[in-house]
Amino acid sequence: MNPLLFFRRLWPVRGLALKMIRRDIETRYRGSFLGVLWAFLNPLVMLLLYTLVFGVIMKARWPGDPGAGITGIAVSLFCGLIPYNVFAECATRGPGLVVAVPNYVKRVVFPLEVLPLVLVGSALFHGLVSFAVLLGVVLFATGSLAWTVLLVPAVVFPMLLLLLGLTFVLSSLGVFLRDLGQGMGLVTQVVLFGTPILYPRQALPGPLGALVAVNPLAWTVENVRKVVLQGKAPDWPGLLVWSAVTGLLMLAGYAWFMKTKRAFADVI
Amino acid sequence: MVSVEAVSKAYVRHATPWERLKALFLPDRYRGEEFWALREVSLSVRRGETVGIVGRNGSGKSTLLQLIAGTLTPTSGRTEVTGRVSALLELGSGFNPDFTGRENVVFQASLMGLPSAEIQERFPEIAAFADIGDFLDQPVRTYSSGMFVRLAFAVAISVNPELLIVDEALSVGDEGFQRKCYGRIRAFQERGGTVLFVSHSGAVVVDLCDRALLLDRGERLLEGPPKEVVSRYHKLLFAAPEARERLRAELLAWTHGAPAPGTTPPDLIEAEPSGQPPASLTEHFDPSLVPPSVLSYDSRGCRIESPRLLAAGGHPANLLVRRREYVYTYRVRFATAAFKVRFGMLVKTVTGFELGGAASHGPGGGLDHVESGQLAEVRFRFHCFLLPGMYFLNAGVVGVVDGEEVYLHRFIDVLAFRVQPEPGLLPTAIVDFLVEPSVILDVAESGA
Numbered sequence: 001m002n003p004l005l006f007f008r009r010l011w012p013v014r015g016l017a018l019k020m021i022r023r024d025i026e027t028r029y030r031g032s033f034l035g036v037l038w039a040f041l042n043p044l045v046m047l048l049l050y051t052l053v054f055g056v057i058m059k060a061r062w063p064g065d066p067g068a069g070i071t072g073i074a075v076s077l078f079c080g081l082i083p084y085n086v087f088a089e090c091a092t093r094g095p096g097l098v099v100a101v102p103n104y105v106k107r108v109v110f111p112l113e114v115l116p117l118v119l120v121g122s123a124l125f126h127g128l129v130s131f132a133v134l135l136g137v138v139l140f141a142t143g144s145l146a147w148t149v150l151l152v153p154a155v156v157f158p159m160l161l162l163l164l165g166l167t168f169v170l171s172s173l174g175v176f177l178r179d180l181g182q183g184m185g186l187v188t189q190v191v192l193f194g195t196p197i198l199y200p201r202q203a204l205p206g207p208l209g210a211l212v213a214v215n216p217l218a219w220t221v222e223n224v225r226k227v228v229l230q231g232k233a234p235d236w237p238g239l240l241v242w243s244a245v246t247g248l249l250m251l252a253g254y255a256w257f258m259k260t261k262r263a264f265a266d267v268i
Numbered sequence: 269m270v271s272v273e274a275v276s277k278a279y280v281r282h283a284t285p286w287e288r289l290k291a292l293f294l295p296d297r298y299r300g301e302e303f304w305a306l307r308e309v310s311l312s313v314r315r316g317e318t319v320g321i322v323g324r325n326g327s328g329k330s331t332l333l334q335l336i337a338g339t340l341t342p343t344s345g346r347t348e349v350t351g352r353v354s355a356l357l358e359l360g361s362g363f364n365p366d367f368t369g370r371e372n373v374v375f376q377a378s379l380m381g382l383p384s385a386e387i388q389e390r391f392p393e394i395a396a397f398a399d400i401g402d403f404l405d406q407p408v409r410t411y412s413s414g415m416f417v418r419l420a421f422a423v424a425i426s427v428n429p430e431l432l433i434v435d436e437a438l439s440v441g442d443e444g445f446q447r448k449c450y451g452r453i454r455a456f457q458e459r460g461g462t463v464l465f466v467s468h469s470g471a472v473v474v475d476l477c478d479r480a481l482l483l484d485r486g487e488r489l490l491e492g493p494p495k496e497v498v499s500r501y502h503k504l505l506f507a508a509p510e511a512r513e514r515l516r517a518e519l520l521a522w523t524h525g526a527p528a529p530g531t532t533p534p535d536l537i538e539a540e541p542s543g544q545p546p547a548s549l550t551e552h553f554d555p556s557l558v559p560p561s562v563l564s565y566d567s568r569g570c571r572i573e574s575p576r577l578l579a580a581g582g583h584p585a586n587l588l589v590r591r592r593e594y595v596y597t598y599r600v601r602f603a604t605a606a607f608k609v610r611f612g613m614l615v616k617t618v619t620g621f622e623l624g625g626a627a628s629h630g631p632g633g634g635l636d637h638v639e640s641g642q643l644a645e646v647r648f649r650f651h652c653f654l655l656p657g658m659y660f661l662n663a664g665v666v667g668v669v670d671g672e673e674v675y676l677h678r679f680i681d682v683l684a685f686r687v688q689p690e691p692g693l694l695p696t697a698i699v700d701f702l703v704e705p706s707v708i709l710d711v712a713e714s715g716a
Contacts, residue, residue, distance in 0.1 A: 027367075173289075177285070266280060
């Protein structure tokens with residue numbers, strides 16, 4: 001598990017990865033009238049709906065942040081939902097990633113390890129678009145943005161490593177275990193409710209709070225809220241620890257993928 | 269350029285994909301069912317050489333190419349390839365059906381390692397060679413297989429490879445396009461390119477290749493001048509099973525015996541056709557060879573039982589050999605007394621055409637009187653002057669009732685038999701007339 005090997009192998013195919021990410025995004029909107037505009041429209045409409053339903057109709061306020069206006073709860077939810085959606089896309093599409101391209105496995109010399117990069121990249125693109133919409137709404141509602149917004153890339157870095165590792169493992173396992181795709185649908189639901197996305201961490205009763213401590217997604221969600229909505233610096237020691245942990249997990253996932261890759265052609 | 273050393277490839281079939289995964293970590297505990305596609309095949313190709321690979325279906329040609337192209341990993345042995353490889357293994361296999369030809373070309377070319385600027389530069393050339401007009405901007409799924417291979421070949425040859433690997437894909441294109449492809453391959457050869465080539469067309473291999481390799485059931489049978497190899501390949505293709513096995517064994521022995529240069533490999537000397545079936549051909553009984561339906565008429569006092577076909581030794585047979593002698597026999601059990609009883613047989617083709625038969629007694633003859641409860645056995649000895657194919661037998665018993673001859677019992681299609689195929693058969697159609705052909709050339713005009 002030499003990290004250098006990882007980069008030596010993937011660096012030369014970065015152009016291919018970028019091209020494929022583009023293709024993946026294009027494929028999704030191909031043939032639709034509005035095209036990539038949908039990527040913006042979806043989060044925008046969702047944000048407006050959340051504001052309307054939670055902020056205006058139910059008059060709910062995000063606990064711990066009662067001062068924020070009617071958009072307060074919607075943007076808090078969104079700070080959680082954006083990273084979650086990136087995760088969910090990787091988790092649900094991961095198992096089918098390699099299975100979907102038998103030609104690449106069997107008929108051409110293709111660096112299959114690019115596929116997880118492509119999936120994470122494509123999911124990240126959609127996350128970024130949603131994030132841009134979120135920033136627009138926050139700016140519109142409050143008239144300002146905290147400078148700490150610039151720290152978001154650092155805050156989501158551990159999650160991206162984790163997702164990459166996860167996708168390496170899922171896309172490989174999905175080849176051998178075809179029911180994984182079904183299972184992941186359930187897992188994402190559990191993660192949605194097991195992570196302080198729809199509620200703040202403080203709402204969790206004592207012992208359950210420990211759940212958050214070992215959930216890297218929870219750490220990401222909380223710190224995104226911190227830097228985007230509260231204008232506070234992120235949890236720096238946490239960032240270091242999580243980066244190290246997820247980095248190792250990513251390399252482990254990569255090693256697993258490379259080890260199992262030779263058997264793909266036998267079963268696809 | 270290409271060096272393949274004692275490469276074997278086994279495809280392992282595991283009960284489930286999950287078993288395959290376990291085998292990866294515990295190879296000794298989880299062994300699947302092995303199928304050897306290649307066994308100890310060696311091949312080396314020098315820069316600038318063109319090597320053709322021939323062999324019957326399933327001989328391991330594609331597996332070998334895939335190993336060289338790197339899409340498969342060998343089970344044992346070593347392959348080494350230097351230089352940029354462009355493989356046209358299967359019809360546009362890297363193409364994404366939802367994207368246009370243009371997008372696929374760009375993508376494929378970048379997959380082969382061409383920088384974007386170079387792709388743009390070469391694009392007009394690729395488009396011109398593929399020559400599929402407006403379809404270039406249509407999704408690839410709308411393409412015909414011909415257009416597919418045009419575009420795929422255009423990309424493969426235009427990315428400036430050092431080694432070009434071409435599977436049978438080209439045979440899909442029309443003749444004009446094939447000619448164009450061979451023209452391009454030739455130009456590529458002249459520039460010093462190396463080509464590995466699989467084709468079912470012996471003529472193309474002889475024409476295009478410097479050397480040829482004959483694979484059979486995963487083994488390297490022969491390597492050498494294309495003409496020699498292709499001729500042995502054709503013999504293998506068309507020889508009778510026993511002759512094929514013999515030639516195969518001889519070629520294997522010859523190849524593995526490190527033959528001295530200049531000697532020619534063994535060949536099949538075809539025996540002079542005598543018109544007689546080979547003595548090695550024997551009759552068999554195939555229990556599954558039964559008539560699709562047996563039609564039994566109503567019995568009027570007797571019943572035909574246990575119809576059988578017997579070979580010379582007295583054992584049952586239904587896979588017969590032409591020109592040999594057989595016995596068709598059945599028994600008849602009489603439930604009531606009968607008069608003037610005669611027995612009959614008939615041989616028919618699959619279409620029901622009546623070829624020939626016989627009666628045990630002439631008209632007006634027959635057994636004068638048969639008592640109730642008696643059992644008769646009827647035997648028809650006959651020569652099988654029939655050509656290979658499937659035939660059916662009838663059986664019938666007639667007797668005189670109220671002064672008139674009627675069927676006492678009758679079976680249609682009671683038995684089926686097959687005459688076994690023979691290689692190099694001279695007689696044709698259905699009946700073997702024991703023809704002895706002879707041809708004299710340059711006879712004098714007069715004297716007829």
